[in-house]
Amino acid sequence: MANLADQIEAYLVSLFESGDVYELEVQRVEIARFFACAPSQVTYVLATRFTPERGYLVYSRRGGGGFVRITRLAAQTQFLADMLEATGHPLTQTQAASYLDWMRREGLCSAREGDIVRAMIDRETLSLPLPGRDQVRSRLLRAACLVLLAGTVRNGGPEGPVGSDPEG
């Protein structure tokens, strides 16, 4: 178990625990320097270890002042894991709605938050042909759930991504 990826993972986890925080902001190149490895190695660790299924969210920003932010998701229950698993597959409007109902009952989201997501995954709103529609819906629900589970994800305002967006 002496491989680098595991060491880097352990190091990052230790930062979470020693600091007792739910959010970490590091620089990829710093970690790479610390472990004397290629920066892309850090990306690899983030991609394989710090996944939503394992309870983490990763957000990064390029350019000067760039960084990598790792957020630890709130409580991990079996149902949440199942739901994240479910959002990996196409979902009908009814299925998606029932997940939202559940989250609402569990206090994981407010009624209004549920309404927002519900409106956005509505078939009329999506207005896409059917094989793809359910796939897009599941991705949307997943994205929403990740934010809900993150507790407080800072992603906008002065800290958020900014600038021209030719790609849309």
Next chain:
Amino acid sequence: MANLADQIEAYLVSLFESGDVYELEVQRVEIARFFACAPSQVTYVLATRFTPERGYLVYSRRGGGGFVRITRLAAQTQFLADMLEATGHPLTQTQAASYLDWMRREGLCSAREGDIVRAMIDRETLSLPLPGRDQVRSRLLRAACLVLLAGTVRNGGPEGPVGSDPEG
């Protein structure tokens, strides 16, 4: 927040907030001197952060006695009309996110609600080819806005403590 652009943005926003004003008049060269940077850096910040989509208007005048005036637009007036107009045509991720920034600042949605919608309209989440992606995004934002605005009318202040309102 290691980069200059973010610092300058934060500084300008703080001027708005500490003064509790909707209009600011500064000199580009003064800001540049204060931050010990090139004046064009200030122009860059204005161009990327203080955009109409984010609810700001910038007017400037050259020559002796020149200045830069930043106006913070209030949401209530033309906001709904503009937003619905905007959501009638394709929207890039940056444009959409900027509208969300604005709504949050104006108290039309909470930070978490903004994050949810932002995550759902992300290009990675949508994962659709480009001509259509921006169209779907605009429908999604529109759907979300309609819920947000309806909620505003119903209960007045949406800007509650983030994530602590499971009944709301």
Next chain:
DNA sequence: TATAATGAAGGTCAAAGAACGTCAAGGCAA
């Protein structure tokens, strides 16, 4: 009085720099 010169703003744009991401190819271990 008109006009020209001057200096004081801010604007534009392209290039360089600073991060992070992607991907394919090779390495290594069970």
Next chain:
DNA sequence: TTGCCTTGACGTTCTTTGACCTTCATTATA
């Protein structure tokens, strides 16, 4: 020999700067 690791070349995004341009008010000049 299959499936992770690891690396490095190359790509994208965002920032920062500096050289050069335009606009405006003021002052000097014909």
